[in-house]
Amino acid sequence: MSERFSATLRIGDLNDYIAPSQGCVIKTENAGKSRMAPKAAQTEPVKISLKDCLACSGCITSAETVMLEKQSLDEFLLNLNKGKSIIFSLSPQSRASLAVHFGLSPLQVFKKLTTLLKSLGVRAIFDTSSSRDLTLIESCNEFIARYRESNSASEEKSKSDLPMISSACPGWICYAEKTLGSYILPHISSVKSPQQTIGAAIKNHICQELCIRPEDIYHVTVMPCYDKKLEAARDDFMFQSDSDAERITEVDSVLTTGEVLDLIKMKSIDFTTLEDSPVDKLLSNVDEEGNLYGVRGSSGGYADTLFRYASKMLFRKEIDGPLEYKTVRNADFRELTLEVDGKIVLRFALCYGFRNLRNIVTKIKSGKCEYHFLEIMACPSGCLNGGGQIKPNPGQSAKDLIQSLEATYSENVLVGDPFENPGIKRLYNDWLGQPGSEKAKRHLHTEYHPVVKSISSQLQNW
Ligand code: SF4
Known part of the structure; x- marks a missing residue:
């Protein structure tokens, strides 16, 4: 029995597996490679069996792992040149992590990422500081x-x-x-969280301004943690297309900050000297003078x-x-x-x-x-301390x-x-009406569901 339930983890990665949700990624031996796993440290693999379970209810099962494979750098690269309009939404925490790593300011990171992503065919890069408002x-x-x-x-x-x-x-x-x-x-x-409200805005309203059908948009967010991938995959954050033919997800893929760093390395570019591009202001907290703004x-x-x-x-x-x-x-x-x-x-x-x-x-x-x-x-x-952020440099605590x-x-x-954000005022004027309106409730609010775990479902998960 312990054989069937055994999982392969590397001791050096354990902290990554249990943070931040204190759950662990259990990779059964016959399951696919987990996209949740950071790059393996050069340490000997160890076997973990059921008796090692922390009973923290935070496990990522192999079924969830398959679902999460849709949300990876590989999947994003596969979706380039597939005819969809790719839109990115960048979190301010990821921007800060890249800024510290490269010794740049958050605004420079935003401008340079805009250059990089647009060179790959991305249509727009927005900022979740705006949807946070x-x-x-x-x-x-x-x-x-x-x-x-x-x-x-x-x-x-x-x-x-x-x-x-x-x-x-x-x-x-x-x-x-x-x-x-x-x-x-x-x-x-x-x-909903800022990740999901920007997804709702893009797939229900901004798509019309851009004259793109929501089903033709591939929306990628850049976030500080892996848990955001699970959030994006919730059924609550999907809706039927107008033709009822397709299920549309508010966020199609979530990349962690670390995965964006992998992308930069993969392209073999010197990110610090990359040209700056003007940022997309439609859903970004950048004022007329080009300054970033947001809440404390x-x-x-x-x-x-x-x-x-x-x-x-x-x-x-x-x-x-x-x-x-x-x-x-x-x-x-x-x-x-x-x-x-x-x-x-x-x-x-x-x-x-x-x-x-x-x-x-x-x-x-x-x-x-x-x-x-x-x-x-x-x-x-x-x-800022999310599990998907860039790790400290050697010697840095x-x-x-x-x-x-x-x-x-x-x-x-x-x-x-x-309340003074002009982009958000426009969303209320043109789309939502008042805060708390029926339309706002439909698109920006959600429900939570207690997970009742039966013995059999727990065994299935294993
Ligand atoms: S990074 Fe933020 S959103 Fe993600 S798990 Fe940590 S505290 Fe939660």
């Missing part, structure tokens, strides 16, 4: 509704309204659905943006400048509070890494959580790398209010 506006709207509802609803109902929990991290969503289920899912914001916060700025908005809308308190976070347990668990007339009326927290999030979900379960909003991210230090990434992430990036 869309996500944040919808999240602000949802939070205000939940806060008001919780103050007027019955005790039982109000318990499921707050705290509202951010939904942009698929590592966290996967853990919540597989392990926590019904008591936690109603707390998770229904708003390298993991999406959810707590920051919602706190400012709720203070203004619920308590008429406008907050300018950086917010004062108080460290609760460690640097990955910090809180924000707003006091009115000596009473705390808003209590928000950033909660990163599994150690912290396990503590907070225990409090929610026991009804002892006092927070109104939680920005939960599975990776310690947040998205992980801590030093994170510090460089944090500094570079916001280098020359102007702080911008999502």
Whole structure:
């Protein structure tokens, strides 16, 4: 039996396999090569059997591995010259990782990647900072509704309204659905992540502006973690074409930052001296003067943006400048509070890494959580530290790398209010109507599903 269940991993890669969702990639001996696997270290392979399972419910099965093979550098290269219009959406965390690696600024990376990808036939390269603003506006709207509802609803109902929990991290969503289920899912914001909102915008609206059928677009995102591949493959993020003939996915393929670095190396180019190209402004946070802009916060700025908005809308308190976070347990668990007339009326927290999030979900379960909003991210230090980011250089510690990434992430990036983003205003005017409208709910919101694991389904997975 242990023979059948055995898997081949290399000890040197174990950290990559368990971070960030704390799941592990189990590659059965007769399964195809896992695309989740980073380049193998030159170490001896070891056998792992069922008894080594951490029972963390985060396993990637061989069936999921096959599905994930659609989301790889090889698959992207195969899709070049197949007659589809290829559109890229680049995350700001990946941009920062490439910037640190090459000693460039995030804007230079954006311009040089535009040159490289367009030389391969890519039609447009967008920026998920823009769809993050869309996500944040919808999240602000949802939070205000939940806060008001919780103050007027019955005790039982109000318990499921707050705290509202951010939904942009698929590592966290996967853990919540597989392990926590019904008591936690109603707390998770229904708003899709920036990866999926940019996919929804491109395949439902921008395609019309570009006069391309959604089924003729191959949409690739560049993300800091492997979990984003699982997110893109969810059934919830697919819809039928107008002719009903095809299932259209909002995101066809997700490349990690490391895979984009592999692409650069494969092309044998000196990326640092590559010519700059003008960036595509249609769905990018680049202003008229050519500056990047966006919210504060390298993991999406959810707590920051919602706190400012709720203070203004619920308590008429406008907050300018950086917010004062108080460290609760460690640097990955910090809180924000707003006091009115000596009473705390808003209590928000950033909660990163599994150690912290396990503590907070225990409090929610026991009804002892006092927070109104939680920005939960599975990776310690947040998205800049995602498992798909470029690894530290030899001699560089992980801590030093994170510090460089944090500094570079916001280098020359102007702080911008999502509600003032002209590109997003245009999306509401031309397509969605108001935040929280029926159309916004249809395209930008989703649902979560508890995963009930039967013994037989677990055995099938094995
Ligand atoms: S914290 Fe960010 S990088 Fe890490 S799993 Fe979540 S979304 Fe991915």
